[in-house]
Amino acid sequence: MTxxxxxxxxxxxxxxxxxxVELPALQSHxxxxxxxxxxxNRRDEWCRQGRYPNIQNGVILGSDGAGIVEAVGEEVDKDWLGKEVIINAANHWGxxxxxxxxxxxxxxxxxxxxxxxxxxxDVDRLLSKPSHMSFEEAAALPLAGLTAYRALFYHGQVKAGQKVLVTGFGGGVAQFATQYGIVxxxxxxxxxxxxxxxxxxLELGAKAGFDYRKEAWVEEAKSISGGFDLIIDSAMGDTLPGLINLLVPGGKLVFYGATLGNPPMLDARRVFWNQLTIQGTTMGSDQDFRDMVDFVTKESIQPVIDSVRPLEKVLxxxxxxxxxxxxxxxxxxIN
Structure with missing residues (x-):
């Protein structure tokens, strides 16, 4: 079968x-x-550019997907056949x-x-597709939705009434983190x-937005917000000093990437004196994934989708x- x-x-x-591509034989599990x-996802682009570790020609790209179970291995419950599902892209979390x-x-x-x-x-990578989402919407959820959920809830411990800054709005993780925080x-x-x-x-419910190309955006953000309890970031690089300056005492910066590279300096005195936390995070555990799907289903969260193209126009x-x-x-x- 090809x-x-x-x-x-x-x-x-x-x-x-x-x-x-030839489909291999279906394993029992x-x-x-x-x-x-x-x-x-951004990792697909990094793979295309040869910037991802241990890349191999011939591997099919893509981490997010939604569809219908068409066949099951010998050890898999046949009740899965015909079910609409989304796929947890995180394997072997531990x-x-x-x-x-x-x-x-x-x-x-x-x-x-x-x-x-x-x-x-593996069958344990599946969960039922949220019923309020189309296949296109559900396909947008797994990797970015999981990363945002772990950053905001597991590490960020976000609470009602806190002030949260999400940097780089427009990307997948940032749009989910924004929606989760508002809810x-x-x-x-x-x-x-x-x-x-x-x-x-702002349409989704954010209080304000700042253009980070402006030299004085940090001062503007601090003036309007008074400072942030939690910042969710993926850039790092030379933005770190400004982000640290925006945290209130006891605040936390959670980052899930470093697209701008390593920071040139760290204001260690401000970090220790203000009891700040700088926390790294990745996608998430199987429990995080289950909790995330339950959360978006209960709250009827809809992914922001920029555009939809057929597989023939994937380039x-x-x-x-x-x-x-x-x-x-x-x-x-796809189908």
Whole structure:
């Protein structure tokens, strides 16, 4: 059985290509999901550019996906057949809720991912698709939704009435963190480089937004908010001193990436004197994933989707993501 799939190919000019791929035999503990939609993540672009560790040509990219279970292995309950599901892209987290195991992997590299007509995964990677979401909306949820949930609730311990800053609004994790914080009763603020992205955050219920291209944005944010109890960030780099300056005493900075690289300096005196916490985070555990899906289902949270394209035009989707102009998730419609 063959299928269309987007595979990594560093021998091509764009680094990826659509190919016909042979599906391997279904293992006894696996399910085969016919995918109706998948979504792009920044890690897919890093793989395409050859910037992700241990990349391998021929691997199918994609971590997010939603579809219908079409076949089950011998050890899998046949009740899964025909169910609408989303896929947990985090594999082998381990038993420690605090940190992932050394075997932790994300679907889509090194194992085949979701930018294909089918994906085969262990049955314990599945949860029922939230009933209030379409396949396209559900496909936008797993990786970014899980990362935001762990950052905001597990590490951030967000509470109603707190002031929260989410940086880089427009990306997948940032839009979920913004929505989660608002639903949790926090006063949520954002920053971005685009006015239309800030306007979208305000439409969702954010209190204010700041253009981080402006030299005085930190002073503006501090003047308007009075400072933040919690900051959710993915950039780091030379933005760190300003973020530390924005935290109130006892505040916490949780970061899930470092797209701008390592910080050039750390104001250690301000950190220890103000009892600040700087906490790193990744995607999340299986428990985090279950809690996240329950949360978005209970609160009827809808992902912000920038655009939907067919699998045949997936290269266009990568071009859009590479220039960073999207607001929300870029989704690929497959079946």
């Amino acid at each position: 299928m269309k799939a987007l595979v990594l190919d560093q021998n091509t000019s764009f680094g990826i290509k659509l190919s016909e 696996e399910v085969r999901v016919k995918l109706y939609a998948a979504a792009l 038993e420690n809720q605090k940190v992932q195991s050394g075997e932790f992997q994300i679907l889509g590299m090194p194992k085949n991912g979701t930018l294909a007509e089918y994906v085969q995964v 949790a009763g926090a006063e949520v603020y954002v920053n971005s480089s685009k006015e239309d992205k800030i306007n979208k955050a 266009e989707a990568f071009e859009l993501m590479s220039n960073g102009s999207q607001t929300g998730k870029i989704v690929v419609k």
